[in-house]
Amino acid sequence: MKLGFIGAGEMGGAIIRGLLKAGFKKENILASVRTPEKANLLASTLGIAAYTDNARVIAEADRLFLAVKPAQMSQILSEIAASGVAAKPLISMALGWSVEKIEKVLPHWPIVRMMPNTPLALGEGVTLFQFAAATPQPVREEVMKLFESMGHTYEIGLEVFDVATALSGSGPAFVYHFIDGLARAAQAQGLDEKLARALAIQTVLGAAKLAQHEDTTPAQLAQKVATPGGCTAAGMEVLITSDLKEVLCETLAATARRAKEVAQS
Numbered sequence: 001m002k003l004g005f006i007g008a009g010e011m012g013g014a015i016i017r018g019l020l021k022a023g024f025k026k027e028n029i030l031a032s033v034r035t036p037e038k039a040n041l042l043a044s045t046l047g048i049a050a051y052t053d054n055a056r057v058i059a060e061a062d063r064l065f066l067a068v069k070p071a072q073m074s075q076i077l078s079e080i081a082a083s084g085v086a087a088k089p090l091i092s093m094a095l096g097w098s099v100e101k102i103e104k105v106l107p108h109w110p111i112v113r114m115m116p117n118t119p120l121a122l123g124e125g126v127t128l129f130q131f132a133a134a135t136p137q138p139v140r141e142e143v144m145k146l147f148e149s150m151g152h153t154y155e156i157g158l159e160v161f162d163v164a165t166a167l168s169g170s171g172p173a174f175v176y177h178f179i180d181g182l183a184r185a186a187q188a189q190g191l192d193e194k195l196a197r198a199l200a201i202q203t204v205l206g207a208a209k210l211a212q213h214e215d216t217t218p219a220q221l222a223q224k225v226a227t228p229g230g231c232t233a234a235g236m237e238v239l240i241t242s243d244l245k246e247v248l249c250e251t252l253a254a255t256a257r258r259a260k261e262v263a264q265s
């Protein structure tokens with residue numbers, strides 16, 4: 001089965017790397033991008049077939065992944081409609097492009113809308129899914145299984161797709177910002193830059209893993225670590241009395257709002 005990608009930048013590239021890491025054969029992946037330089041780079045670094053020829057990917061792929069920016073989606077969907085190829089599973093990850101919006105150009109196609117995140121390149125991703133009514137159960141299961149090999153998958157209702165996207169799709173950027181903030185704070189207190197970054201990254205990674213495996217909530221875990229009168233409690237006091245949670249609410253609200261705006265544009 002051939003997987004074809006139209007667009008293979010930050011996200012498409014992460015998925016391809018995740019697929020290769022999960023054991024998917026490079027001979028069965030093809031991609032089309034805008035610039036010949038990027039096509040050459042994909043071919044030389046990942047060993048996949050890469051072109052600047054969308055028509056070829058549209059014709060040859062058994063499963064068609066759309067990994068272009070939302071602004072390019074109208075043009076790409078028109079190219080697919082004009083190609084005259086028979087309907088085949090089409091998997092889109094474009095922000096703001098609901099199944100219903102894609103169906104207006106490609107009615108009756110088995111459409112999968114998904115929202116991945118870049119950690120799936122390392123098998124630690126989160127991928128959200130929404131399916132068209134015309135998408136048969138075996139196709140739904142097949143696509144979800146493919147992404148289970150790169151992390152966690154969730155089928156999500158349209159009404160919460162934007163907020164879930166804000167959390168897991170954009171979330172890595174927020175976490176990087178937090179890590180950067182922790183590292184810089186330690187640097188300001190005299191820690192070497194490299195060491196501060198390494199400690200911040202590993203602390204977030206280890207704490208997240210523990211939170212995933214413990215049977216208690218993150219709030220309870222925080223309480224467990226902060227012994228009353230201890231140094232962690234002193235730091236937690238600052239965090240709790242600051243407006244961090246309010247800022248996070250506003251961050252997710254702004255992200256979800258922007259997703260809605262893109263959807264309506």
Ligand SMILES: NC(=O)c1ccc[n+]([C@@H]2O[C@H](COP(=O)([O-])OP(=O)(O)OC[C@H]3O[C@@H](n4cnc5c(N)ncnc54)[C@H](OP(=O)(O)O)[C@@H]3O)[C@@H](O)[C@H]2O)c1
Nearest residue numbers: 007008009010011012033034035038067068069070094095
């Ligand atoms: N980045 C994320 O973390 C993330 C997370 C979730 C969802 N997404 C979604 O993923 C999609 C892609 O985002 P991205 O961050 O990967 O963008 P990106 O890095 O800019 O990649 C876009 C890709 O599309 C290609 N492209 C542009 N116009 C094209 C055309 N007419 N025909 C064929 N290929 C074309 C580009 O080729 P060149 O490289 O040659 O220009 C590039 O490979 C977006 O819809 C976004 O909403 C992204």
